[in-house]
Amino acid sequence: MATRNKVLTTGFFRDRALDFRTRVVLGAAVHGASEPGAVLATVGRVEAQHAWYREWCATADATERAAVAAREAGHPVSARGGFLRAATYWACALGGVDAFREKHTEAILLPTFRRHRACWDAFIDCSGGAHERVNVRYEDTTLPGYLLRPDDSGRPRPTLVVTNGSDGALSDLWSGAGVAAALERDWNAFVYDGPGQQSMLFERGIGFRPDWEAVLTPVLDALLSRTDVDADRLAGYGLSQAGFWLPRALAFEHRLRAAVIDPGVVDVSTPWMAQLGARLTAQLDGGDREAFERGLRLATRIPALGRTLKFRARPYRHDSWFDLFTTVRTYRLLAADGARVRTPLLITDPEGEEFWPGQSRRLAGLVREAELAGFTAAEGADRHCEPLGRLVVEQRVFDWLDDRLAR
Incomplete structure (x- = not known):
C-alpha cells in the first residue's frame, strides 16, 4: 500500500525558518516569480544552514545571467521573467546570511542585497514603460517606490498600496501580497521600502518606527498627485508585520477606501x-x-x-x-488606536499561524468594521501569510475589495 506524502505537514526542513522560506519561494511560482523545478532542485542541495546561502546564490546567479543574455538578444519578455525570478532567488540568499559569523554576515549582506535590487530594477525596466520608479518624499530623504501598472496608457485605475513586513523583499510582494493579481484585474499596485525595510536599512541604516502613519501619509500624497491613480479607489494591503503597521497608520490616515490585513497583528512582541x-x-x-x-x-x-x-x-x-x-514591546495596537480606524478591514486568519496566533481575531475586535477571512490546511492556504495558497487568497481578497470599492 502506498504511503501518504507528508511533506506539507512534516515540512521541507526540520529547521522551521528554512521550511517557511521554502514554502514562500515555492508559492511565488504561481505568478512567475519562481520556478518550482528550480526551487526544489536548489533546496535539494541544501544540507545545512550555511548551504542555503551558497545554493541560492548559485541559482540566482545562473538565472540572472540567462536574463541578461535574453535582454541583450532582444527578448524582453524572457528577460523580464528571468530578472523577476533572479530577484526572488537573490532575496532567498539574503535570508541565509545570518548563518555565518557576524563579520562575514556584514561583508556579504549588502552585496547580496544589491544583486537582488539590480535584478528587480531590471525587471521594472523590461516592462515596456508599464512600471515606474516613484520616489516618495519622507522627512529629509525619500523612500524608493515603484508603481506597477497593467500598461503605459496612463489611464486612472484603482490602486493597491502594499506595505511590506519586517524582512521581505519587494519581489516577494509580486506573488505574496496581491501585486500580480492586482495587475491581472486592471488595477495598479504600489510597493515601497519603508524605514527599516530593505534598501532603507541595508544602504541607509534607517531603522523601524511604530508610528507608520508618518510613512503611509507621504506615500498616499505622492500617489494622489498622479493622474494614473484613481483617488476614489485606493486600497491597502499589509503583509506580515505590516499587519500591525497598516492598522496603526489607519488610526490616523483615512484616505484608503478598504484594506487587507494579512494577518492581524496587535502585539508585535x-x-x-x-x-x-x-x-x-x-x-x-x-x-x-x-x-x-x-x-x-x-x-x-x-x-x-x-x-x-x-x-x-x-x-x-x-x-x-x-x-x-x-x-x-512598544509595537502594540492600543484599544484607542483601533477605535480610530474608519477604514473597512478584511483580516486574514490562517490556520496554523506561527507568529501571531489569535491576533487576527483580536484586531477584528478592536476596530469598527472588520471581516475575518479564515484559510485552512485543507485548501492548502494555511500558515503565516498563506504562502502556498495565494490564488485562493487572491480570489477572496479581490472579490471583497471590488465589492467595497464599488459602494
Whole structure:
C-alpha cells in the first residue's frame, strides 16, 4: 500500500525558518516569480544552514545571467521573467546570511542585497514603460517606490498600496501580497521600502518606527498627485508585520477606501517574548538590565536562537538586548488606536499561524468594521501569510475589495 506524502505537514526542513522560506519561494511560482523545478532542485542541495546561502546564490546567479543574455538578444519578455525570478532567488540568499559569523554576515549582506535590487530594477525596466520608479518624499530623504501598472496608457485605475513586513523583499510582494493579481484585474499596485525595510536599512541604516502613519501619509500624497491613480479607489494591503503597521497608520490616515490585513497583528512582541523563559521575562519586566543582558548572551549561544534573534534585531537598530526587547514591546495596537480606524478591514486568519496566533481575531475586535477571512490546511492556504495558497487568497481578497470599492 502506498504511503501518504507528508511533506506539507512534516515540512521541507526540520529547521522551521528554512521550511517557511521554502514554502514562500515555492508559492511565488504561481505568478512567475519562481520556478518550482528550480526551487526544489536548489533546496535539494541544501544540507545545512550555511548551504542555503551558497545554493541560492548559485541559482540566482545562473538565472540572472540567462536574463541578461535574453535582454541583450532582444527578448524582453524572457528577460523580464528571468530578472523577476533572479530577484526572488537573490532575496532567498539574503535570508541565509545570518548563518555565518557576524563579520562575514556584514561583508556579504549588502552585496547580496544589491544583486537582488539590480535584478528587480531590471525587471521594472523590461516592462515596456508599464512600471515606474516613484520616489516618495519622507522627512529629509525619500523612500524608493515603484508603481506597477497593467500598461503605459496612463489611464486612472484603482490602486493597491502594499506595505511590506519586517524582512521581505519587494519581489516577494509580486506573488505574496496581491501585486500580480492586482495587475491581472486592471488595477495598479504600489510597493515601497519603508524605514527599516530593505534598501532603507541595508544602504541607509534607517531603522523601524511604530508610528507608520508618518510613512503611509507621504506615500498616499505622492500617489494622489498622479493622474494614473484613481483617488476614489485606493486600497491597502499589509503583509506580515505590516499587519500591525497598516492598522496603526489607519488610526490616523483615512484616505484608503478598504484594506487587507494579512494577518492581524496587535502585539508585535509576542514571538519575541516566546523566546524568553520566565526568569528573563521577569528581569525585563523588572528593569534588571544587567541580568537580562547576561542571560541573553548565554541564550543566544544556542545556534538557532542566535540566528533568529540576530536576523530579527537588525532593523530595530539597538546594540543592547534590553533596549531591543523594550522597544519591540512598544509595537502594540492600543484599544484607542483601533477605535480610530474608519477604514473597512478584511483580516486574514490562517490556520496554523506561527507568529501571531489569535491576533487576527483580536484586531477584528478592536476596530469598527472588520471581516475575518479564515484559510485552512485543507485548501492548502494555511500558515503565516498563506504562502502556498495565494490564488485562493487572491480570489477572496479581490472579490471583497471590488465589492467595497464599488459602494
